[in-house]
Amino acid sequence: MSPRTPAQNEEIRLASQEKILRAAFELIAQNGYESTSIAMIAKKAGVSKGLLYNYFDKKEDLVRALLEAAMREGDVMLRELMDDDASATLKNIFQWFFREMREQPHHWRLMAELSLKIDNLNIVRKFALGKLNEYVGLMENLLTRLGYENALGEARLIVALFDGIGFEALILKKDYPLDEMEAYLITKYCQEK
Amino acid sequence: MSPRTPAQNEEIRLASQEKILRAAFELIAQNGYESTSIAMIAKKAGVSKGLLYNYFDKKEDLVRALLEAAMREGDVMLRELMDDDASATLKNIFQWFFREMREQPHHWRLMAELSLKIDNLNIVRKFALGKLNEYVGLMENLLTRLGYENALGEARLIVALFDGIGFEALILKKDYPLDEMEAYLITKYCQEK
Amino acid sequence: MSPRTPAQNEEIRLASQEKILRAAFELIAQNGYESTSIAMIAKKAGVSKGLLYNYFDKKEDLVRALLEAAMREGDVMLRELMDDDASATLKNIFQWFFREMREQPHHWRLMAELSLKIDNLNIVRKFALGKLNEYVGLMENLLTRLGYENALGEARLIVALFDGIGFEALILKKDYPLDEMEAYLITKYCQEK
Amino acid sequence: MSPRTPAQNEEIRLASQEKILRAAFELIAQNGYESTSIAMIAKKAGVSKGLLYNYFDKKEDLVRALLEAAMREGDVMLRELMDDDASATLKNIFQWFFREMREQPHHWRLMAELSLKIDNLNIVRKFALGKLNEYVGLMENLLTRLGYENALGEARLIVALFDGIGFEALILKKDYPLDEMEAYLITKYCQEK
DNA sequence: TATGAATGAGCATTCATTCAT
DNA sequence: TATGAATGAATGCTCATTCAT
Structure with missing residues (x-):
């Protein structure tokens, strides 16, 4: 009922960022920057494309x-x-x-x-x-x-x-x-x- | 008007390839592979995109x-x-x-x-x-x-x-x-x- | 701590709606409907996107x-x-x-x-x-x-x-x-x- | 076998532009600029999105x-x-x-x-x-x-x-x-x- | 051999909307 | 009541590639 505490949110945010960064790292290291699409990263990270843009503007x-x-x-x-x-x-x-x-x-x-x-x-x-x-x-x-x-x-x-x-x-x-x-x-x- | 001899054709082919390769070289060296489009190469080489695909399949x-x-x-x-x-x-x-x-x-x-x-x-x-x-x-x-x-x-x-x-x-x-x-x-x- | 009375709740509701409408008005008047996002309105109104959807379904x-x-x-x-x-x-x-x-x-x-x-x-x-x-x-x-x-x-x-x-x-x-x-x-x- | 003449191409180009403009006009007049997507225009014009960008850069x-x-x-x-x-x-x-x-x-x-x-x-x-x-x-x-x-x-x-x-x-x-x-x-x- | 109109899948990015808390 | 993390469909746009001529 009551909203998540800032601390809980921070934890969630960090976990999501971590997932995204790990996926991005592996894909870019393997295929290169241009050949790695945002969609691929999101998929590998198990999140939506939209969420990715919650954490990284570009x-x-x-x-x-x-x-x-x-x-x-x-x-x-x-x-x-x-x-x-x-x-x-x-x-x-x-x-x-x-x-x-x-x-x-x-x-x-x-x-x-x-x-x-x-x-x-x-x-x-x-x-x-x-x-x-x-x-x-x-x-x-x-x-x-x-x-x-x-x-x-x-x-x-x-x-x-x-x-x-x-x-x-x-x-x-x-x-x-x-x-x-x-x-x-x-x-x-x-x-x- | 008169059909070209095989030798002439070969010469033309080589010249075209040469032009394309030189254009591709300069553009890719300057801007990188992904930032160089087939259209740019064809334009710089002075040939059509179609011709380019006559010589290089991909x-x-x-x-x-x-x-x-x-x-x-x-x-x-x-x-x-x-x-x-x-x-x-x-x-x-x-x-x-x-x-x-x-x-x-x-x-x-x-x-x-x-x-x-x-x-x-x-x-x-x-x-x-x-x-x-x-x-x-x-x-x-x-x-x-x-x-x-x-x-x-x-x-x-x-x-x-x-x-x-x-x-x-x-x-x-x-x-x-x-x-x-x-x-x-x-x-x-x-x-x- | 103690639960709010219905009257207090109503007051809060009206105040929130008022804030949201004012923010929406200013932003849309300035930038137009399509260029004004829900996120912008919520931010300017100082409320969460979720709350906004409590008052306006769409x-x-x-x-x-x-x-x-x-x-x-x-x-x-x-x-x-x-x-x-x-x-x-x-x-x-x-x-x-x-x-x-x-x-x-x-x-x-x-x-x-x-x-x-x-x-x-x-x-x-x-x-x-x-x-x-x-x-x-x-x-x-x-x-x-x-x-x-x-x-x-x-x-x-x-x-x-x-x-x-x-x-x-x-x-x-x-x-x-x-x-x-x-x-x-x-x-x-x-x-x- | 031989490529189209410039005149033929010009004719084709004009016809395509005409189709696109007509579709764009009707859709934008009906739904407004922002609510009319490039995809809608292309579909209504009966051409691909890509072709549209052959004629209009933006x-x-x-x-x-x-x-x-x-x-x-x-x-x-x-x-x-x-x-x-x-x-x-x-x-x-x-x-x-x-x-x-x-x-x-x-x-x-x-x-x-x-x-x-x-x-x-x-x-x-x-x-x-x-x-x-x-x-x-x-x-x-x-x-x-x-x-x-x-x-x-x-x-x-x-x-x-x-x-x-x-x-x-x-x-x-x-x-x-x-x-x-x-x-x-x-x-x-x-x-x- | 040569052209360029045409295609369509793919891309980065945005955003209204949902929902667990 | 209130939050904001999360979603996913949609958008404008690019580009390698095809093909009728």
């Missing part, structure tokens, strides 16, 4: 929310990989990256897909620029502590390497030699001396 | 032809960069790559866009796999001659680096430090005493 | 209530303009009409908009017919007292004139010569020797 | 074309009503107007409907302003020749009268005394000694 907003969530997760991960020892941290990062490539190739697919849409989806650009600089900075710090002369150059190289490997693995899938690359990189960067 | 087929042509061009380029001196060849390749990134960023955009798009099509995967192996092989040969111990690993690394730099430069555009990267890579790989 | 019902209220207001106005002197009354009416056109053009917009909208609904037609006859009758009475021969014809003419001026002023807004028209009509109808 | 463009056609027709009519004798011309105009109101009430409905949309459909405004001034000018000329002192004022009055009668007749339909109004106006304006 299709683009869905992507923004997706990106934000993905980046937040990435940050948490990265922080957990930190170690007092620079070499150990670097190794953790390499291992984490290759594990991700194996277990969650979707994540990378989403990022790549959206990145290409930058010209059309303006939100994406800001995210990408900030994140890239953040990763390069972090890597530079590690390499400096490891005694690299041109730590910035090598940091940029490694970050680009991640992107390149991600891209190639995305396309070649099982044909890409993830194991060999991982071993080679760890040997090269973490076994100094 | 929009996807056009894309496949585009990819093949682009990769063929890449081969021709690569062969021209060869030099008896391994170090000089490597430098040529680096310089060519960075020049391309500066002058024809669209090319890379097209390759990335299309690769993601038809990543399900096995033809593309096999194509990409072959190309990647070819590039890695070539690079491995160069690095072996330059005395690298694990030439294969380093070759894979460099090829992935190309992809990664291409990807990042595509996103960051003017914000990406192409010059610094080029200098750093040449110093690192081509100045070995 | 959007159309809201409109009907609006029309009735507007016409009731018109009646009250008209009565206040009456004067023992027919010429003075006529002048009052002209002046009131032009003042309304200047200060509340939205009112007219609403009436015109809604009249066209539900022109199929017989209720509205009967309503409008009654009103028109009432106005014509009143005007005929005035003109008879002023000595017009065909008072009925001239009364119909003047009432149609009001509608026509209202319509044109609605469209031309600042471009419509309200002042000249007012002066001309008063001179023509109220300065008779 | 729904608004359809209205523009409709207005233009209606106004062109109106102009032709008016010119035919002209007579060397001002009084005869005026009578012709009155008679034509009332005949139209009886036989083609849709025309008026369309104009009224669209006029109210002026704020949203910008095209309409220009048309309305120009046309109104044109009609007032024409009427002023006639009345001047008939010896009216304030011909401009009376011209404005008559034009507004047309609009007012049109509006009221639109709503009251058969209940509006078109015959009496016609007789009264002709007596009043055209029987001057």
Whole structure:
């Protein structure tokens, strides 16, 4: 009889958003942004198309929310990989990256897909620029502590390497030699001396 | 008035296809696959939509032809960069790559866009796999001659680096430090005493 | 906590309806019927969409209530303009009409908009017919007292004139010569020797 | 085998546009702009929704074309009503107007409907302003020749009268005394000694 | 070989209306 | 009485594709 309390509503809202975001993530990661229709997302989420627009004003907003969530997760991960020892941290990062490539190739697919849409989806650009600089900075710090002369150059190289490997693995899938690359990189960067 | 000879017809066919492919290339490279309509391509090519469907059964087929042509061009380029001196060849390749990134960023955009798009099509995967192996092989040969111990690993690394730099430069555009990267890579790989 | 008395409930009901009608009036007068959503009305009225449907079963019902209220207001106005002197009354009416056109053009917009909208609904037609006859009758009475021969014809003419001026002023807004028209009509109808 | 000639295509195009415009006119005149969907128009015209967009880029463009056609027709009519004798011309105009109101009430409905949309459909405004001034000018000329002192004022009055009668007749339909109004106006304006 | 009129499924988005609470 | 989450049909519009000529 009496209306739902604000707290109850908030809970319901969060649950619905969660369902929608999860469905959107999987579909966009699998098929790309343009090939994923609002109808598909709603269907997979088990809600009506209309409800989706209760939470996200435009299709683009869905992507923004997706990106934000993905980046937040990435940050948490990265922080957990930190170690007092620079070499150990670097190794953790390499291992984490290759594990991700194996277990969650979707994540990378989403990022790549959206990145290409930058010209059309303006939100994406800001995210990408900030994140890239953040990763390069972090890597530079590690390499400096490891005694690299041109730590910035090598940091940029490694970050680009991640992107390149991600891209190639995305396309070649099982044909890409993830194991060999991982071993080679760890040997090269973490076994100094 | 008089019927065309088979030879003339063939010539016409090739010319039409050429026009269509060039138009498609420019439009897709600039705006992406989904944002480029068949109508736009036909208009830019100066042919009718109907004619376009005479040569390519589906929009996807056009894309496949585009990819093949682009990769063929890449081969021709690569062969021209060869030099008896391994170090000089490597430098040529680096310089060519960075020049391309500066002058024809669209090319890379097209390759990335299309690769993601038809990543399900096995033809593309096999194509990409072959190309990647070819590039890695070539690079491995160069690095072996330059005395690298694990030439294969380093070759894979460099090829992935190309992809990664291409990807990042595509996103960051003017914000990406192409010059610094080029200098750093040449110093690192081509100045070995 | 304690249950509301029936009288209190009735009071609350009336207050809510009043809020809703006022909000609907302003929004529809400004933006038109189709461009005004139930959500907008509920928001402006400070009530929930659900409550709105407690009082009005359909959007159309809201409109009907609006029309009735507007016409009731018109009646009250008209009565206040009456004067023992027919010429003075006529002048009052002209002046009131032009003042309304200047200060509340939205009112007219609403009436015109809604009249066209539900022109199929017989209720509205009967309503409008009654009103028109009432106005014509009143005007005929005035003109008879002023000595017009065909008072009925001239009364119909003047009432149609009001509608026509209202319509044109609605469209031309600042471009419509309200002042000249007012002066001309008063001179023509109220300065008779 | 050989493609259609440009002339053939033009003919086909004109026929299709004609069908679409006719359907749009009838539906919009009957139900109003917002209540007439593109789908309804296409269905009534017997063409696909897609084809409609081959000829009109937006729904608004359809209205523009409709207005233009209606106004062109109106102009032709008016010119035919002209007579060397001002009084005869005026009578012709009155008679034509009332005949139209009886036989083609849709025309008026369309104009009224669209006029109210002026704020949203910008095209309409220009048309309305120009046309109104044109009609007032024409009427002023006639009345001047008939010896009216304030011909401009009376011209404005008559034009507004047309609009007012049109509006009221639109709503009251058969209940509006078109015959009496016609007789009264002709007596009043055209029987001057 | 070549044209472009025509199709229709599909898309993002809106909104009146319902209903569990 | 009151809420707002949820629905789903409808809308304007796009576009790959077909086909008569």
